[in-house]
Amino acid sequence: MNKVLFRGFTRHLLVLPGDPEYRHHGPWPDAALARQVLAGFSRDLFNLRTMRSLLGERFQYDVRRMTDDQVVGAMATLLARRRFQIVEIERERLDLAADVRPTPPPPPPARRERTAEESAWIEVLLLDEQDAPVAGVRYEVRRADGTRLASGTLDSRGAARVRGIPAGRYRVGFPELDEEHWVQAS
Amino acid sequence: MATAHTVEQGDCIESIAFERGFFWETIWDHPRNRELREARKSPNVLRPGDVVHIPDLREKWVECATNRRHVFRLRGVPSMLSVIVRIDDEVKADTPYVLDVDGKRFEGRTDGDGRLKHPISPRARRATLLIGEGETREALELALGDVDPVEDISGVQARLNNLGFHCGEEDGELDPLLEQAITDFQARHGLEPSGELDEATRARLLAEHGG
Numbered sequence: 254m255n256k257v258l259f260r261g262f263t264r265h266l267l268v269l270p271g272d273p274e275y276r277h278h279g280p281w282p283d284a285a286l287a288r289q290v291l292a293g294f295s296r297d298l299f300n301l302r303t304m305r306s307l308l309g310e311r312f313q314y315d316v317r318r319m320t321d322d323q324v325v326g327a328m329a330t331l332l333a334r335r336r337f338q339i340v341e342i343e344r345e346r347l348d349l350a351a352d353v354r355p356t357p358p359p360p361p362p363a364r365r366e367r368t369a370e371e372s373a374w375i376e377v378l379l380l381d382e383q384d385a386p387v388a389g390v391r392y393e394v395r396r397a398d399g400t401r402l403a404s405g406t407l408d409s410r411g412a413a414r415v416r417g418i419p420a421g422r423y424r425v426g427f428p429e430l431d432e433e434h435w436v437q438a439s
Numbered sequence: 440m441a442t443a444h445t446v447e448q449g450d451c452i453e454s455i456a457f458e459r460g461f462f463w464e465t466i467w468d469h470p471r472n473r474e475l476r477e478a479r480k481s482p483n484v485l486r487p488g489d490v491v492h493i494p495d496l497r498e499k500w501v502e503c504a505t506n507r508r509h510v511f512r513l514r515g516v517p518s519m520l521s522v523i524v525r526i527d528d529e530v531k532a533d534t535p536y537v538l539d540v541d542g543k544r545f546e547g548r549t550d551g552d553g554r555l556k557h558p559i560s561p562r563a564r565r566a567t568l569l570i571g572e573g574e575t576r577e578a579l580e581l582a583l584g585d586v587d588p589v590e591d592i593s594g595v596q597a598r599l600n601n602l603g604f605h606c607g608e609e610d611g612e613l614d615p616l617l618e619q620a621i622t623d624f625q626a627r628h629g630l631e632p633s634g635e636l637d638e639a640t641r642a643r644l645l646a647e648h649g650g
Contacts, residue, residue: 373505381516383558390513395500424500425509432499434462438510 288329295325304328310405312336373420379411379427380438386411395424404428446489449564451584452482453518455491457561462515469494479588481650486588517558523649524553524570526577527603537569559583589645592617595636598648599624 294300304324308314314327331337375394379387392413393404402423403415427435444455456463466472467482471492479485503509520540524531530553538545540559549555549570559566566581586601587594587609596609599620606620618634626632628643 375503375505376508377503378508378510379513380510381513381558383517385517385558387513387516394503418505420505422502422504425503425511426498426500427511428498429496430460430513431462431465432497433465433514434460435499435511435513437501438512 285329287332288325291325291328291332295321307337313401313404371417371419373418374414374416375418375423375425376412376414377407377425379407379435390427391429393426393428395426397422397424399424441495442493444491444493446485446487446491448487449582449584450485450487452485452491453515453561454584455493457516459493460496461493463561464515466491466493483584483650484586484588484594486591516561518561518563520555520557520559520563520566520581520583521649522555522568522581524549524555524568524579525603526570531570534570535572539567539569541565586648589641592636595621595641595644598644602644602647 291304295304301321301324305316305319308319308324308327309316312327312331316324319327377392377394379390379392381387386407386409388407388409388411390407390411391404392407394402394415396402402418405413407413444450444459446455452467453463456466463482467476469492471494475485475489475491479489485491501509501511520538524534524536531549532551532553534549534553536547536549536555538547538555538557540557540563545557547555547557555568563583564585566583568579568581570577570579582597586597589595589598591611592613593609593611596606596611596617599606599617600609602624604620604624606617607614613636621636621640622632622634624630624644625634625640628647630639630643
């Protein structure tokens with residue numbers, strides 16, 4: 254999800270660092286102005302949903318517990334910090350912009366160059382007793398110290414993959430499933 | 440937080456557990472559901488208004504190494520739908536069928552005893568079974584998780600209807616149509632054809648119905 258189209262207003266595209274389109278586009282002087290602009294966008298439910306999924310998937314916020322106001326506030330803070338930016342695009346490129354890719358790998362926890370040891374991955378797969386994938390279940394990956402590394406929802410293949418993490422041992426769980434409801438198969 | 444779930448028509452232990460992230464046996468075997476378990480005997484047969492205790496959800500964490508796929512299995516899912524197809528006393532053995540469960544279609548053949556088994560979602564509520572081919576094909580409606588306890592008149596009606604002893608709507612009313620169906624059932628199974636709901640009749644009904 255490097256590009257997200259914001260509907261309404263004019264033609265606004267939200268771009269995240271790492272995308273070739275991302276370049277310094279003039280400063281947002283303060284969070285208050287960012288908040289005002291984003292509040293405008295958020296009046297369209299489509300945009301509000303986009304913000305929620307962006308915060309949850311890309312920036313690891315616990316969006317289920319956040320009010321709409323808090324969502325706009327968090328987005329404004331991130332915009333002021335240039336964690337993403339909003340650019341205007343020409344009408345011809347709207348189709349391209351709407352082609353939003355699914356969940357990206359989560360960003361490394363701190364702002365620093367990714368080292369070789371952060372190229373590890375972990376994959377989680379949940380099947381039922383007939384080997385059919387179980388989609389839509391919340392999963393979470395925690396570090397050895399119990400802090401959260403990644404979380405999200407299993408895709409239609411019952412799978413989730415977390416990339417770009419330091420090699421080592423992590424803890425995997427499904428916070429909305431009781432401990433007796435699932436077992437490790439392999 | 441532990442809660443209580445009040446049963447509605449169509450609920451069974453499997454559907455209630457699945458909705459809340461539990462393995463159904465955890466709920467059914469919970470000490471606080473002992474009275475319910477003893478009264479209802481089968482997790483598939485609850486009465487609307489029954490109260491099911493839902494315990495606290497307990498998290499679990501499994502240690503996993505990087506650069507590997509870790510496979511986990513959900514217990515108690517899918518549910519199995521198991522039906523013996525018998526129409527007008529004829530067991531439909533080795534017969535092709537099409538089963539439609541909440542919009543998903545499965546095709547197959549019944550086995551030598553007229554039985555079919557299919558995995559279904561614990562959430563499934565309705566199924567349509569087309570049995571046979573061509574002009575002899577018949578359609579049967581299956582209400583899943585919908586049968587009341589056999590102690591209830593409505594539970595007796597549901598079982599008689601499922602077994603082909605037509606007794607009308609499952610309204611809990613002991614009417615002439617139901618009495619006739621009970622009499623027919625008793626006669627068929629070598630019981631006194633009294634039309635009365637005695638213990639022997641209920642027990643036989645439960646055995647013939649398979650729960």
